[in-house]
Amino acid sequence: MKITEETVDHIAHLARLEFIGDKKQAIQQDMEMILTFMEKLNEVDTEAIEPLIFMNTEVNKLREDIAIETISQEEGLRNAPKKDSDYFRIPKVLDK
Amino acid sequence: MYKSFAEVKTALASGSSVLEIVESYLTKINQHAHLNAYLEVFEQSAKENALRVDEKIKKGTAGRLAGMVIGLKDNLAYKNHKVSAASKILEGFESIYTATAVQRLIDEDAIIIGRLNCDEFAMGSSNENSAFGPVKNHLNTNCVPGGSSGGSAVATGANLCTASLGSDTGGSIRQPASFTGTYGLKPTYGRISRYGLIAYASSFDQIGPITNTLEDAALLLEIMAGDDEYDATVSSKKVANYSAFDTVKPLRIAVISEALYAEGIDPEVSAKMEAVIASLKKAGNTVENVSFPYMDFIVPTYYVLSTAEASSNLSRFDGVHFGHRSQNAQGVEATYKKSRSEGFGPEVQRRIMAGTFVLSHGYYDAYYTKGQKVRRILQNKTNAIFKQFDLILLPTTPSTAFELNAVKDPINMYLQDIFTVHANLTGNPAISLPLGRHSNGMPFGVQVMANHFDEKQLFNFSHYLENL
Numbered sequence: 381m382k383i384t385e386e387t388v389d390h391i392a393h394l395a396r397l398e399f400i401g402d403k404k405q406a407i408q409q410d411m412e413m414i415l416t417f418m419e420k421l422n423e424v425d426t427e428a429i430e431p432l433i434f435m436n437t438e439v440n441k442l443r444e445d446i447a448i449e450t451i452s453q454e455e456g457l458r459n460a461p462k463k464d465s466d467y468f469r470i471p472k473v474l475d476k
Numbered sequence: 477m478y479k480s481f482a483e484v485k486t487a488l489a490s491g492s493s494v495l496e497i498v499e500s501y502l503t504k505i506n507q508h509a510h511l512n513a514y515l516e517v518f519e520q521s522a523k524e525n526a527l528r529v530d531e532k533i534k535k536g537t538a539g540r541l542a543g544m545v546i547g548l549k550d551n552l553a554y555k556n557h558k559v560s561a562a563s564k565i566l567e568g569f570e571s572i573y574t575a576t577a578v579q580r581l582i583d584e585d586a587i588i589i590g591r592l593n594c595d596e597f598a599m600g601s602s603n604e605n606s607a608f609g610p611v612k613n614h615l616n617t618n619c620v621p622g623g624s625s626g627g628s629a630v631a632t633g634a635n636l637c638t639a640s641l642g643s644d645t646g647g648s649i650r651q652p653a654s655f656t657g658t659y660g661l662k663p664t665y666g667r668i669s670r671y672g673l674i675a676y677a678s679s680f681d682q683i684g685p686i687t688n689t690l691e692d693a694a695l696l697l698e699i700m701a702g703d704d705e706y707d708a709t710v711s712s713k714k715v716a717n718y719s720a721f722d723t724v725k726p727l728r729i730a731v732i733s734e735a736l737y738a739e740g741i742d743p744e745v746s747a748k749m750e751a752v753i754a755s756l757k758k759a760g761n762t763v764e765n766v767s768f769p770y771m772d773f774i775v776p777t778y779y780v781l782s783t784a785e786a787s788s789n790l791s792r793f794d795g796v797h798f799g800h801r802s803q804n805a806q807g808v809e810a811t812y813k814k815s816r817s818e819g820f821g822p823e824v825q826r827r828i829m830a831g832t833f834v835l836s837h838g839y840y841d842a843y844y845t846k847g848q849k850v851r852r853i854l855q856n857k858t859n860a861i862f863k864q865f866d867l868i869l870l871p872t873t874p875s876t877a878f879e880l881n882a883v884k885d886p887i888n889m890y891l892q893d894i895f896t897v898h899a900n901l902t903g904n905p906a907i908s909l910p911l912g913r914h915s916n917g918m919p920f921g922v923q924v925m926a927n928h929f930d931e932k933q934l935f936n937f938s939h940y941l942e943n944l
Contacts, residue, residue, distance in 0.1 A: 387833075395787060395832040396794065396812040397825055407829055410886060414783075414830045417887050418843060420776045424850050431848030432855055435679045435903045436666045436709050443705065455572040461801035470796055471811045 565819025575672020647896025787831030
């Protein structure tokens with residue numbers, strides 16, 4: 381699979397990553413190599429084969445919907461890169 | 477030095493305290509800091525817990541793992557302790573709960589001594605992808621320990637803990653076990669709860685033990701396995717007493733010819749496999765070659781599906797609620813992009829990009845659905861083998877541990893997992909037994925795979941095989 385620079389930009393945007401300069405060239409080459417490797421699968425006849433989606437064979441386990449506090453607000457905020465006493469702080473969404 | 481839980485128990489019986497045992501491990505860890513196996517030693521909490529367990533021993537209320545000292549791969553949550561998945565994006569992160577598997581060990585009075593280096597987000601086969609430097613193989617420090625649970629394998633092999641936990645998505649427990657002369661078990665998909673394991677590829681990931689004895693691996697599985705209300709994918713099937721090894725009657729064992737005679741396999745690895753086969757036959761077992769004509773498709777299928785799942789799982793690392801946030805970004809979108817690009821290492825970014833591509837509009841069916849279809853074929857074929865045979869025997873790795881920086885091309889690195897990925901794709905349990913010794917002085921594993929949830933047979937047979 382030939383990967384263009386536009387494809388790299390598009391996929392990088394979807395993945396919320398950015399590649400600049402040499403790094404963009406490198407990821408372009410790596411993606412071509414990895415996708416070509418994956419294309420080996422085209423040699424397998426999968427006509428009439430159902431995709432295997434779930435690895436566990438057991439049926440859904442249902443439980444009562446009971447409200448329990450598993451994590452306190454303080455614990456929830458503990459690892460925030462930026463916070464105040466009650467909230468996560470995020471960068472400005474709108475610039476004035 | 478305590479190589480196994482049996483040795484720990486002997487020391488306890490002859491008057492040693494758990495605190496003394498923990499202290500002797502702490503000394504040993506310090507002496508082996510150059511291996512870079514531990515990212516952090518939980519010295520204070522380990523000593524406090526040791527005192528607590530000593531009290532319980534005195535009162536006669538201690539659990540089944542009293543005195544066992546365990547290291548955790550750095551992707552398992554342990555409340556109020558750091559966990560980073562060996563990534564800069566989680567540097568400084570502290571767990572706010574404990575993984576179920578870890579909690580079950582603590583409930584039986586095991587001591588958690590530290591967190592162990594690994595490939596970033598468990599992505600790698602040599603432990604060279606850690607953001608905190610590679611782990612060195614204690615048997616030859618020029619060599620890699622394997623990956624991604626390289627720190628876990630070296631810590632166990634070098635006796636820097638009694639046993640360790642790893643996680644196995646494509647071979648990340650068994651391959652480093654093979655390279656370090658230890659036992660590494662990947663249980664059946666769904667046998668152990670993954671609550672508290674930092675997710676890489678959720679339809680593959682399993683937690684498992686790395687140990688110096690088969691007994692310890694069986695005991696740890698027995699304690700960790702079973703239903704858990706915090707993991708919807710865990711099985712509620714009954715947990716057997718794996719650690720009580722039963723005698724086996726003659727078994728039917730399949731050998732995958734394409735693996736045994738694979739291109740690039742070290743002749744001494746094949747020779748060992750043939751010797752094992754010969755002794756099994758001599759002892760009255762049926763051993764037959766079977767064809768598995770999908771060897772070349774195993775690793776590509778794995779990479780289509782695991783990168784897709786990784787791209788989805790790792791979308792939670794966005795610099796908002798936890799983890800690294802870029803100081804160089806303005807606005808929300810730039811914060812996501814810069815935080816992620818600064819925080820993730822190159823291999824993680826490669827896999828996120830490949831995974832995002834195979835899930836993207838226009839390519840989803842050609843890559844992702846195709847991968848799921850091939851996975852079905854692989855599972856059907858494997859199930860068919862288990863209709864005729866009790867177990868499958870194959871090498872764990874094509875060779876012994878390679879040198880640091882020796883494998884540079886990503887595809888060559890991916891192919892290191894050729895014999896281990898099979899069990900992850902099909903969900904079967906598999907163990908690497910340290911039965912091989914190469915003329916270069918390094919160990920290598922013999923791998924046994926069993927039918928789904930047949931860990932009992934896997935252990936019984938492994939016990940029989942190593943005493944044959």
